[in-house]
Amino acid sequence: MSKKIIAPSLLAANFANLQHDIEMVNQSEADWFHLDIMDGVYVPNISFGMPVVKAIAKYAKKILDAHLMIVEPDRYIQTFADLGVNNLTVHYEACTHLHRTIQAIKDAGMKAGVALNPHTNIDLLEDTISDIDIVCIMSVNPGFGGQSFIENTYDKVKDLKSLIKAKKTKTLIEIDGGVTSKNAKKLVDAGADILVAGSFIFKSENPPQTIIELKNTIS
Numbered sequence: 001m002s003k004k005i006i007a008p009s010l011l012a013a014n015f016a017n018l019q020h021d022i023e024m025v026n027q028s029e030a031d032w033f034h035l036d037i038m039d040g041v042y043v044p045n046i047s048f049g050m051p052v053v054k055a056i057a058k059y060a061k062k063i064l065d066a067h068l069m070i071v072e073p074d075r076y077i078q079t080f081a082d083l084g085v086n087n088l089t090v091h092y093e094a095c096t097h098l099h100r101t102i103q104a105i106k107d108a109g110m111k112a113g114v115a116l117n118p119h120t121n122i123d124l125l126e127d128t129i130s131d132i133d134i135v136c137i138m139s140v141n142p143g144f145g146g147q148s149f150i151e152n153t154y155d156k157v158k159d160l161k162s163l164i165k166a167k168k169t170k171t172l173i174e175i176d177g178g179v180t181s182k183n184a185k186k187l188v189d190a191g192a193d194i195l196v197a198g199s200f201i202f203k204s205e206n207p208p209q210t211i212i213e214l215k216n217t218i219s
């Protein structure tokens, strides 16, 4: 089985002492940092913008996996590349010319990700899957951390895995929203490669230990 990736979402971190939480993740068994960028237009919440991403990039020592929950993501691709982001995920529903956006992300030197809302069918990626490095399946409606996991996600992961196999691509499957040690194994068994977890990690008493617990659950 290929290595599975744990990506703590800093959305649930303590922003009053963000450097502490970044260092904690640096020293933990986590693989990536997941950054949820929300604009208050595409989703009904505003998270953080460029100055915070810049500060995170200064201290973070792992892959920066940025998830743009914003309209017109093309406008900011180069900015995120310049800030040191490694993976840039845009929403399928926010892109008018998805193929062009994917190419622009790759041209800027980043891995290209596409996120799908719970109502968006996997089949819509049939013509672009070969170009996509990461598909992020939203297992909650985007906009807020701490929501309940949508059970239909398992079927979507299986459908996506079938499409990836049929097209013979190396696309990774990422799950974002409501991930805990209760659903992690079932997600990985369905085909997930990357698990994003915010509340489950940062709201726990011992986040580094919770990350280990999550890893043990899926290994």
Ligand SMILES: O=C(CO)[C@H](O)[C@H](O)COP(=O)(O)O
Pocket (backbone or CB within 6 Å): 009, 011, 012, 034, 036, 069, 140, 141, 142, 143, 144, 145, 146, 147, 176, 177, 178, 179, 196, 197, 198, 199, 200
């Ligand atoms: O960004 C999100 C929704 O838009 C995610 O829910 C967030 O990244 C993960 O948080 P949690 O694990 O608390 O659901």
